[in-house]
Amino acid sequence: MARRTKQEADETREALLDAAEQVFLERGVARASLDEVARVAGCTRGAVHWHFRDKLGLFLALDERLLLLQDELKRRLLCNGTTNSPLRHMADAITGAMVDLEENPRRRRLLTIMLQRCEYVAEMAPALQRRREADQQVRAKLREQFQRAAEMGEMSEAWSPERAALFLHALIGGFLYEWLRGEAEFTLSGEVNNAVRGFLSCAVAKPGAATFY
Amino acid sequence: MARRTKQEADETREALLDAAEQVFLERGVARASLDEVARVAGCTRGAVHWHFRDKLGLFLALDERLLLLQDELKRRLLCNGTTNSPLRHMADAITGAMVDLEENPRRRRLLTIMLQRCEYVAEMAPALQRRREADQQVRAKLREQFQRAAEMGEMSEAWSPERAALFLHALIGGFLYEWLRGEAEFTLSGEVNNAVRGFLSCAVAKPGAATFY
DNA sequence: CTTTATATACATACGCGAAGGTATCTTTAC
DNA sequence: GTAAAGATACCTTCGCGTATGTATATAAAG
Structure with a gap:
């Protein structure tokens, strides 16, 4: 042609x-x-x-479509103005991202490819690198928000911003993997929403908190 | 020969x-x-x-080595006798499994292969099936323990055994993925131990718990 | 206690399709 | 006219499956 x-x-x-x-x-x-x-x-x-x-180029181009998605989550995590509570703001942003994933089958497919249809070996190094950076940026945003919450006295001292961010990130990632693998044996946004609010209600500063162990 | x-x-x-x-x-x-x-x-x-x-047979044989590992976690989760608290018992079992992973590089390699060096497509269906069953069994054990804890009045009503199990399972899985990917940017047992105790101290029944949102 | 027979535990060789890279050709937009 | 946007053809490499060779462990038979 x-x-x-x-x-x-x-x-x-x-x-x-x-x-x-x-x-x-x-x-x-x-x-x-x-x-x-x-x-x-x-x-x-x-x-x-x-x-x-070549094939790697094709794969990286596909990956960029997903990066656009992750950028969107990062945008959401930016504290726009002085909203009431950073914790609530985070919960809303995360829930919104999950709803997006549920509603947009293309995004789900992309995520499935990157997490379950791809072997991250040496030749895929550039892809892996990009993925790690994107993850780190999300974690950094989470930490910032927790930092802000702490400064506003909304966080229990038991949770450092660093640890809280790591916890939340792992929690979301875990739910994502479960959801992708299980072919919708639960509703992602529903369970993640519940889990995130549950965690935040726990990490929030409260005087009479029982210490376990 | x-x-x-x-x-x-x-x-x-x-x-x-x-x-x-x-x-x-x-x-x-x-x-x-x-x-x-x-x-x-x-x-x-x-x-x-x-x-x-063939190659699939070789892969499945490798996978069985990992299943033995998962069996060990299930064994640990069995409530041996009437130990004091099922929640504490769970936390100990999980921490123990994480320590095992840290100390045994072979297990880490196996888990890395199964989670990051393998594309679960149609021809791998038998492997995927086995993995899903093993996961479900672990979740079932977790749920049983939460059920027992609930019957002993140790659980907040905000957390059904089902949801608590899903939460905990996702949390552990998320940490595992982060750990495997990041080449030990944190100590697995340490962070998981901290996270699990944190969650349990939150899900445990306590009178003056502030409800978020 | 031999001897024989057979299943075992591989090595070697062959054939073949699949897949990727590259080079060349063909139009056509600009 | 020139370079973009692909199609087509050719070549090479790789990797799997299978078939077959082969020497031995092992057990049964004599």
């Missing part, structure tokens, strides 16, 4: 990404063949190599 | 499993070649096919 208009080329690119999303999900990244991706997208491998160079 | 004595054959089998552990970890399950596994074990592909039929 011949040269397409720029818009058509962009459409081809998007079609390839959509196809990769589907094929990677079904076959796993390592077992997926570029030829199948191309066929699903309605073109040939020539187009794949033109737009993404 | 010729027929070996039964003991020698078992040694070969173990050597192959050890080699698979190493190669799967480095290359990922999908990209690993049976030939490399055999070479690392000091034999040829003939031995691999003899002992495990």
Whole structure:
């Protein structure tokens, strides 16, 4: 085939990404063949190599779609103005992100690929690196919020901002893995919402807190 | 080569499993070649096919090593006799399992393979199935313990045994993922111990608990 | 106690398809 | 006219499955 208009080329690119999303999900990244991706997208491998160079390039381009999602969570976690309580603000942001995941099947597929259809070995190092950085940034945002809450006297001294952020991050991650694996044996936003509020109500400063152990 | 004595054959089998552990970890399950596994074990592909039929068989045999580990956690979670508090008992069992993971690099490698070096696609269904069952059993044990605690009046009514088990399971899983990915940026047993006790001290029945939101 | 028979525990060789990289060709937009 | 946007063809590598070879452990038979 011949040269397409720029818009058509962009459409081809998007079609390839959509196809990769589907094929990677079904076959796993390592077992997926570029030829199948191309066929699903309605073109040939020539187009794949033109737009993404090789399989890793294609994968990284897909990954960027997910990074956009994570950026959104980070945006939500930014304390906009002086809202009443940073803790409540965090809970709302997290719940919102979970609702997004539930409502947007494409995001769920992307997350599934990155967490369960991909082997993070040496050649995938750039992807792993990006993922770790994104995670660290989210944790940093959480810590900031806890820091603010602590300064407002809303946190129990039992929980340092650092530990609270680590706890919350692990908690959310754990729920995400369970949810992705179990094919919706529970509603993500519901349980995460409940869990996060439960944790926050516990970490919040209260005078008569019984100490366990 | 010729027929070996039964003991020698078992040694070969173990050597192959050890080699698979190493190669799967480095290359990922999908990209690993049976030939490399055999070479690392000091034999040829003939031995691999003899002992495990194919790659999936080899993988499942490796997986069984990890299942033995999970069985150990389940054993620990069994309430032995009438120990004082089921909650404390759970915390001890979990902490013990985490210490095991830290001290036993082989277990860590196995868990890394199963969680980060393996793409769970259709052909891996038997492996995925086994993993889900093992997880469910652990959750069931947790729920039983929470049930017992509730009957002894040790649980806040805000936490049903079901939800508490889901929460705790997700929490531990989240920490495990973070730990495996981050190359020990925190000590697993320390943080999990802290987190679990923190959660339990929160879920425990106490009269003057402030309700958040 | 031999001898024989058979299953065992691999090694070697062959065949083959699948998959990725690269080079070249073809149009067409700009 | 030139470079973009792909299609097509070719080549090579890799890795799996299978088939077959082979020497020995082992147990039964004599």
